[in-house]
Amino acid sequence: MSQSIKKNYFFNLVNTLAGILFPLVTFPYASRIMEADGIGQVGFFTSIVNYISLFTSLGIPVYAIREIARVRDDFEQMNKTAVEILLLHTVLTIIGYIIVAVLCVTVAKITIDIPLFLILSLSILFNAIGCEWFYKGIEDFKYITIRGLIVRVLYVILLFSLVHSKSDLLIYAGLTVLGTVGNNLFNFIRLRKYISVSFLSLKQLNISRHIVPAIRIFALNLVISLYVNLDTIMLGFMKDNSSVGYYEGATRITKLVLGVVQALQTAMIPRFSYLAKSETRIEFDALCQKVIDFVVTISIPLSIGLFVMAPSLIHLFCGSTYTPAIMTMKIISPIIFLIALSGVACFQILYPLGKENLAILSTGTGAVVNFVICLLFIPSMAHNGAAIATLIGETAVTFTMFLYGKKHIHIKYKDRHYLNCLIGGGIMFLVIYLIYKQINNDWLNVLIIPVSGTFIYGLYLYIVKDRFGLYVLDLLVENRIIRRR
Numbered sequence: 265m266s267q268s269i270k271k272n273y274f275f276n277l278v279n280t281l282a283g284i285l286f287p288l289v290t291f292p293y294a295s296r297i298m299e300a301d302g303i304g305q306v307g308f309f310t311s312i313v314n315y316i317s318l319f320t321s322l323g324i325p326v327y328a329i330r331e332i333a334r335v336r337d338d339f340e341q342m343n344k345t346a347v348e349i350l351l352l353h354t355v356l357t358i359i360g361y362i363i364v365a366v367l368c369v370t371v372a373k374i375t376i377d378i379p380l381f382l383i384l385s386l387s388i389l390f391n392a393i394g395c396e397w398f399y400k401g402i403e404d405f406k407y408i409t410i411r412g413l414i415v416r417v418l419y420v421i422l423l424f425s426l427v428h429s430k431s432d433l434l435i436y437a438g439l440t441v442l443g444t445v446g447n448n449l450f451n452f453i454r455l456r457k458y459i460s461v462s463f464l465s466l467k468q469l470n471i472s473r474h475i476v477p478a479i480r481i482f483a484l485n486l487v488i489s490l491y492v493n494l495d496t497i498m499l500g501f502m503k504d505n506s507s508v509g510y511y512e513g514a515t516r517i518t519k520l521v522l523g524v525v526q527a528l529q530t531a532m533i534p535r536f537s538y539l540a541k542s543e544t545r546i547e548f549d550a551l552c553q554k555v556i557d558f559v560v561t562i563s564i565p566l567s568i569g570l571f572v573m574a575p576s577l578i579h580l581f582c583g584s585t586y587t588p589a590i591m592t593m594k595i596i597s598p599i600i601f602l603i604a605l606s607g608v609a610c611f612q613i614l615y616p617l618g619k620e621n622l623a624i625l626s627t628g629t630g631a632v633v634n635f636v637i638c639l640l641f642i643p644s645m646a647h648n649g650a651a652i653a654t655l656i657g658e659t660a661v662t663f664t665m666f667l668y669g670k671k672h673i674h675i676k677y678k679d680r681h682y683l684n685c686l687i688g689g690g691i692m693f694l695v696i697y698l699i700y701k702q703i704n705n706d707w708l709n710v711l712i713i714p715v716s717g718t719f720i721y722g723l724y725l726y727i728v729k730d731r732f733g734l735y736v737l738d739l740l741v742e743n744r745i746i747r748r749r
Contacts, residue, residue: 322482495512552608568597619669
């Protein structure tokens with residue numbers, strides 16, 4: 265792995281870990297103050313806003329990373345591309361707020377709390393001016409990390425200072441927007457360092473050239489969002505805010521854990537796009553293999569740990585009133601492995617190679633499966649039914665992604681490393697489950713089980729001389745964290 269990739273991964277990992285640690289402090293506080301119905305109401309409205317934001321973004325956040333990465337060595341082209349994409353996003357955002365206005369006067373569940381919906385809709389504006397894609401395209405992950413830490417610290421301070429009861433729901437909603445996309449204001453201000461419009465004229469700009477390729481990514485993001493947000497929306501309409509709150513609590517923790525794996529994936533998008541353009545397929549395939557090895561090795565124990573520690577995590581993270589969410593978390597725990605694997609196939613392999621149609625077909629299959637199962641299971645099983653739909657939908661996406669893309673995904677499937685991970689994961693499960701049954705304290709479980717599981721899993725990989733285990737050992741020795749005897 266090159267030094268630049270290691271550097272990008274380090275900063276992205278720090279940013280991701282911060283994204284995990286800060287919610288571990290803030291969400292338990294917010295969930296106890298707002299309770300399940302308040303968290304559910306915010307989650308329900310946020311899911312609707314996410315759909316509007318999806319349409320106003322038109323696939324730009326992912327498409328623009330690739331385009332900026334391809335022209336980052338040419339200042340004039342990079343400047344022109346960035347301005348064109350910004351203008352396109354601005355036009356789409358105006359259309360988005362027209363949709364917001366229509367929903368406010370036509371949808372009954374929104375009409376009863378328009379101020380909350382409007383506050384949460386501010387994320388549409390922040391997403392438009394944020395240009396996060398630009399900084400990822402030029403691989404400025406150091407800035408992204410430092411800026412993210414500053415905004416998160418500010419969010420924590422304001423949350424504990426201003427939110428004290430359920431009557432502060434609007435303040436909590438505003439801070440949620442700040443904590444999620446508040447970074448984007450700094451992005452927009454700092455963009456002047458890289459972009460200049462003084463030498464550009466309207467005649468030089470060609471916004472339309474980005475529409476078709478961005479629509480392809482939009483189609484991909486749309487079908488992905490169907491099984492990411494649709495379950496929450498269907499819960500909100502078919503059940504109540506409490507069901508949404510339980511589901512939100514379980515999925516929030518799962519997404520935080522998933523972020524550990526996705527840190528590398530985000531950092532890799534510009535690198536894969538650059539290699540795909542340069543036609544260095546051998547290096548491209550080698551990097552693919554390394555990333556697949558990484559996500560398999562990490563996601564299996566994370567899924568197992570989440571399953572075993574679900575009761576303790578729910579009690580500590582959400583509170584005793586969220587006990588119904590324990591089974592929900594157990595059901596969806598395997599999606600860490602599934603999403604991590606399909607994410608590599610989609611955004612690190614098929615997308616940089618221009619095979620978006622295969623990814624759209626796969627995610628469309630999962631979206632249809634998810635929708636049908638939601639209709640069947642939510643009426644009788646509420647949040648657990650939505651969890652079952654999500655699990656089966658993600659399974660369908662992962663399976664079809666590798667099936668449809670088998671000509672382009674050059675991975676060694678029959679590799680002993682993957683068998684080692686499964687066996688190591690099985691041994692780890694037995695050990696940490698026995699530990700969990702012996703310890704009747706949530707805090708001790710959260711402290712002891714991850715350490716014990718990591719040790720058992722890593723020890724097994726080392727004993728069988730697994731290549732990933734030996735690679736990690738070499739890194740630890742290289743950085744003088746341990747000494748080899």
